[in-house]
Amino acid sequence: MKHYSAFAVAREALRYHTGWERAWRSPEPKKKYDVIIVGAGGHGLATAYYLGKNYGIQNVAVIEKGWLGGGNTGRNTTIIRSNYLQDPSAALYEKARGLYEDLSQDLNYNVMFSPRGVIMLAQTQHEIRGYQRTAHANALQGVKTEWIGPERVKQLVPIINLDGPRYPVLGGLWQERGGTARHDAVAWGYARACSAMGMDIIQQCEVTGVRSDNGRVVGVDTTKGAIDCEKLGIVVAGHSGQLAEMAGFRLPLEAVALQALVSEPIKPCMDVVVMANTVHGYMSQSDKGEMVIGGGTDAYNNFTQRGSFHHIEETVRALVETFPMISRLKMLRQWGGIVDMTGDRSPILSKTPLQGCFINAGWGTGGFKAIPGSGWGMAQLMATGHSPLTEAFTLDRFKEGRFIDESVAAGVAH
Amino acid sequence: MLILNCPYCGVDAEETELAAGGEAHLKRFGPGSSDDDFHDYLFMRENPKGVHLERWRHANGCGKWFHAARCTNTLEVFGTYSAQVSEPPQEIKDAITAKRPGWTWREFE
Numbered sequence: 001m002k003h004y005s006a007f008a009v010a011r012e013a014l015r016y017h018t019g020w021e022r023a024w025r026s027p028e029p030k031k032k033y034d035v036i037i038v039g040a041g042g043h044g045l046a047t048a049y050y051l052g053k054n055y056g057i058q059n060v061a062v063i064e065k066g067w068l069g070g071g072n073t074g075r076n077t078t079i080i081r082s083n084y085l086q087d088p089s090a091a092l093y094e095k096a097r098g099l100y101e102d103l104s105q106d107l108n109y110n111v112m113f114s115p116r117g118v119i120m121l122a123q124t125q126h127e128i129r130g131y132q133r134t135a136h137a138n139a140l141q142g143v144k145t146e147w148i149g150p151e152r153v154k155q156l157v158p159i160i161n162l163d164g165p166r167y168p169v170l171g172g173l174w175q176e177r178g179g180t181a182r183h184d185a186v187a188w189g190y191a192r193a194c195s196a197m198g199m200d201i202i203q204q205c206e207v208t209g210v211r212s213d214n215g216r217v218v219g220v221d222t223t224k225g226a227i228d229c230e231k232l233g234i235v236v237a238g239h240s241g242q243l244a245e246m247a248g249f250r251l252p253l254e255a256v257a258l259q260a261l262v263s264e265p266i267k268p269c270m271d272v273v274v275m276a277n278t279v280h281g282y283m284s285q286s287d288k289g290e291m292v293i294g295g296g297t298d299a300y301n302n303f304t305q306r307g308s309f310h311h312i313e314e315t316v317r318a319l320v321e322t323f324p325m326i327s328r329l330k331m332l333r334q335w336g337g338i339v340d341m342t343g344d345r346s347p348i349l350s351k352t353p354l355q356g357c358f359i360n361a362g363w364g365t366g367g368f369k370a371i372p373g374s375g376w377g378m379a380q381l382m383a384t385g386h387s388p389l390t391e392a393f394t395l396d397r398f399k400e401g402r403f404i405d406e407s408v409a410a411g412v413a414h
Numbered sequence: 415m416l417i418l419n420c421p422y423c424g425v426d427a428e429e430t431e432l433a434a435g436g437e438a439h440l441k442r443f444g445p446g447s448s449d450d451d452f453h454d455y456l457f458m459r460e461n462p463k464g465v466h467l468e469r470w471r472h473a474n475g476c477g478k479w480f481h482a483a484r485c486t487n488t489l490e491v492f493g494t495y496s497a498q499v500s501e502p503p504q505e506i507k508d509a510i511t512a513k514r515p516g517w518t519w520r521e522f523e
Contacts, residue, residue: 063469241463250458253459254459298434299434300484301466304486306486310415310429398457399453
């Protein structure tokens, strides 16, 4: 792998950019790997990367049904924050946010992490109390957040309308080091680094079965033939239930569609991320100038990667009240992703009833921000059998009543 | 937009008139049941990529609950039926079988 640098750009410019090589190889699968990860999205690739980097396990294949980063990794609104209420969540998301800080240097790939700050608006009395509580909890967890009043919100977001007709802005929870990153680049950067370590990323290869022997996983059947493995990681978001069924267990998940949309590009007008959870809308401005908008999920089970139009309408209506200047913007694109929701709106990073098989699922509407931390913890779990980052997120927590209840704590937008 | 026919008032209701109520025909387990049964009842949904039996309420209409059979993979609706039953009536099962031969849903098919 050639190192990316300013010098490399200059060198290639002099020879008409003929010397760039492919960022990752596309090999045919080998007969056997130490570890197979199913799903080449951010979480799967990050898991593979930290298995190699932190634990020296480099005989790894990452198998992907479609193309790399083509699922929810390429469909989210790229928000990164760690202002969660519960201790296990805050630890995991803050680990991820911390890793994002120097991920570009670590991967030698510009993921365009932009710690521009995230505000979660409080628009009801209930939210004021909720976010003040979160701010106090974050102080104890070592996550830097702050409760700010409406004047400070206006200072940070001049285009905001503080006294909207339905939901006036009463303050906000401000995380200065939250922000955004380029979602595709996160997947591409991890893929390039994995490939450089000798790992095989096998795209256009669907897993059709999980093979086990005496309660222990021994390999997978794929559309490119059977592949053996010592350990298997299932990291496939919306289709986790289908993979789990192949592996002989069930998951407490339901798949629903979540949508996002972007406007035409406009001049820079908002340099922070704003989330308005009461009205189900969040917005940031991309480097290209598009306003990136996300909303709530549909209420019914869906695997089609497209959602209901009226949800977009609700989101945009609410945002127009809060940001009147966007009312005449044209929307360029809309898309949907299939998110896997758990009962407590927290993910599952766990061993499974099948020996040697691990699951990373249930990120619901908020997986992108967690990619580095999730990969870090998952790699530790798969390599050593235990990770302090993931120990609370086990599959059996539902049976034992140890919920990590972010459904109440974090509102809808996640 | 999803359109479901309300079996009570007969209206072809658009999605904005309806409220989704999640998976249908759950068997309830309460006090005295085993931990496994209670856990499955609370959290383990079928979540199929295909035929899904579910509950809906005609919230901005007649207000009644009813059942629908729908495909989560194509958003095709096979039919709606009364809320007062513990499994789909035969004509709904036939309508599903016509489009999805070999479908199953827990104990019925």
